[in-house]
Amino acid sequence: MILEGKRLVITGVITKDSIAFHAAARALEEGASVVLTSFGRVRRMTERAAARLPSEVDVLELDVNKPDDLSALTGSLRDRWGGVDGVLHAIAFAPEDALGGRFMTTPPESAAAAFQTSAFSLKALAAAVEPLMDGGGSVVGMDFDATVAWPIYDWMGVAKAALESVSRYLARDLGPRGVRVNLVSAGPLGTVAARGIPGFEQLADLWRVQAPLGWDIEDPSPVGDAIAFLLSDLSSGISGEVIHVDGGFHAMGTDLD
Numbered sequence: 001m002i003l004e005g006k007r008l009v010i011t012g013v014i015t016k017d018s019i020a021f022h023a024a025a026r027a028l029e030e031g032a033s034v035v036l037t038s039f040g041r042v043r044r045m046t047e048r049a050a051a052r053l054p055s056e057v058d059v060l061e062l063d064v065n066k067p068d069d070l071s072a073l074t075g076s077l078r079d080r081w082g083g084v085d086g087v088l089h090a091i092a093f094a095p096e097d098a099l100g101g102r103f104m105t106t107p108p109e110s111a112a113a114a115f116q117t118s119a120f121s122l123k124a125l126a127a128a129v130e131p132l133m134d135g136g137g138s139v140v141g142m143d144f145d146a147t148v149a150w151p152i153y154d155w156m157g158v159a160k161a162a163l164e165s166v167s168r169y170l171a172r173d174l175g176p177r178g179v180r181v182n183l184v185s186a187g188p189l190g191t192v193a194a195r196g197i198p199g200f201e202q203l204a205d206l207w208r209v210q211a212p213l214g215w216d217i218e219d220p221s222p223v224g225d226a227i228a229f230l231l232s233d234l235s236s237g238i239s240g241e242v243i244h245v246d247g248g249f250h251a252m253g254t255d256l257d
């Protein structure tokens, strides 16, 4: 069991389709202790999803944009475990007018909101847990390849480019404490966040013709597996990396037909 004895914080579970749900399930199967986070009015949904995990887990309050929630999280984890070994950041949000083909008319406030919740928050979350990682640790975030422009992804794409950069700076600053920081760049999956993007099917269709391994938008388990690897000691020499779990899509220049 590759996560035996690991104490892990997993954000971003809202339904059983959430990528983070599959990461949590895999982590529990691999022997980890897990707490989830959620916030405000979606907390009930997280608790319902949590009940479907292989063992019981607690849900702590965290709106990643609220400094008070972040400091309460640090205190609560210290009381519970005394330390933390890993954290999954599976959080993204962009206002409706920042997505769906409205790139040229998005107001700056909406672009900034996407940046804060989807990119800056990786630093905010890492800063909250890093003081508890005395024996080193692993921070994992979720990416959608931001080295290129996509249809409809718009300011969320820009936020993901920022997230890629934030993870490198975190890798620089936390590495000397033995904390590694990596991203998983996933192919499209039919989660709440993804289906909320107008035109999501358009993106998913690209994978049908360009992923050499094939890609099932209903199956986040390969992504959960890679997250488990990055949270485990098997990835002890990896930091500042982006691992693509996308059926090989990113390595192809065009569709395969």
Ligand SMILES: NC(=O)c1ccc[n+]([C@@H]2O[C@H](COP(=O)([O-])OP(=O)(O)OC[C@H]3O[C@@H](n4cnc5c(N)ncnc54)[C@H](O)[C@@H]3O)[C@@H](O)[C@H]2O)c1
Pocket: 011, 012, 013, 014, 015, 017, 018, 019, 020, 038, 039, 042, 062, 063, 064, 065, 089, 090, 091, 092, 093, 117, 142, 143, 144, 185, 186, 187, 188, 189, 190, 191, 192, 193, 194
């Ligand atoms: N689904 C995809 O196609 C896909 C592909 C690549 C990367 N990702 C990324 O994976 C991550 C998880 O998304 P998902 O697809 O599982 O969708 P999801 O809707 O299941 O999860 C998104 C989560 O973000 C949380 N969140 C939003 N604002 C927050 C805040 N202020 N504080 C704390 N939590 C907040 C939501 O509560 C939710 O749990 C995101 O970073 C997303 O961009 C998704």
